Amino acid sequence: MKKILSALTAFIATLLIVLWVRAHISGEPMQKRTRFIMDTYCTIQVPGGSGVIPAIDRAMDRMTAIDNKFSIFNKKSAVYAFNEYNTPITDPEIVKITRDMLVAAEKSGGLLDLTIVPLESVWGFYTGGTPHIPLPEEIKAAMKKVNYRNVIIKNGVVTKKYPWVKIDFGTIAKGYAVEEAGNVLKAAGIKSALIDGGGNIEAIGTYKGKPWKVGIKSPRGNGVIGVLDAENLAITTAGDYERYFIKDGVRYHHIMDPSTGYPGRKMISITVISPSSLSADTWDTALFLLGKEKAFKLASELPGVECIAVTPDGKISYTKGLDKYLKQDYK
Secondary structure, three states: OHHHHHHHHHHHHHOOEEEEOOOOOOOOOEEEEEEEEOOEEEEEEEEOOHHHHHHHHHHHHHHHHHHHHHOOOOOOOHHHHHHHHOOOEOOHHHHHHHHHHHHHHHHOOOOOOOOOHHHHHHOOOOOOOOOOOOOHHHHHHHHOOOOHHHEEEEOOEEEEOOOOOOOOOOOOHHHHHHHHHHHHHHHOOOOOEEEEEOOEEEEEOOEOOEOEEEEEEOOOOOOEEEEEEEOOEEEEEEEOOOOEEEEOOEEEEOOEOOOOOOEOOOOOEEEEEEOOHHHHHHHHHHHHHHOHHHHHHHHOOOOOOEEEEEOOOOOEEEOHHHHHOEEOOOO
16 A cells, blocks of 8 residues: 555656657657656656667666665665664765765755654654644654754764664655666666656757757646756756645645744745756755745755746746756747
8 A cells, every 4th residue: 555655646746747758750769668666656768779678677777776775664774774773874875875965954054854754754754654733742852853963974984873863865865866877878878868767857868869858747737837958957846746635725745844843835846957866856855945035046056956946826936047948838
């Protein structure tokens, strides 16, 4: 049941990013593979003959390996052992990503916090149960356990200040997996591909000599708020539509603000465009929580990052640099 719900959630999330691929009557075929990875359906498409399939499979294998390594639910993972048994993490790959997350946490003023687990759990988004509004005292108790400064990296080893500290890589795992899959394809000499990691998109090269088309669907309807020309670009979205429940007419979603203990209220969604899938996925959560003005200011300080924001009043805003990618005439 959990996997079914997760798959349904991922399907709903993926609706935000809809792909328009130019149709061609003739030409080389499109090779496509889909696997259930990271509790979502991941798809890789590569134009070409059957000779590209082994590279696609290797890329999928790389995504699966990342899922297994960074999952907080995999009892064989170093992350699980760290959370449940306080076992130090020595795996160089996990140490590097942890360091990257701590740097991002500092730059975002703590909004991107890899120790968010207790807060997500008390709201019921981690436990597998029914999400609900916790008691105020439960929220306060959980907030006391959320602080990225309680994670320590020294001599290439990740440890924690307190035994109750738990870490989660959910805010960047998909982006990292998609980027690594892209690296596998590029290493195999593939120059054109489209990777969809449950809504985390990476467009490699062009298709038929033209950029891939990526449409951004409205988070509150069936309309399209923009279409991007994507060539060597990654696109991710954070929104209140992914995992949520409605109580007394109020939407409560899973993107928690560590400073309040409640879901962020300053955005409906924010789509991040970057040359790096890891970068895009790293920042979309923090930018979502900041609100449009502060999010756009921070985005201007991040190399190659552009944004499309939808605020609670339904208004759509774009960062200035997005003009070169955004196409209004998408039909």
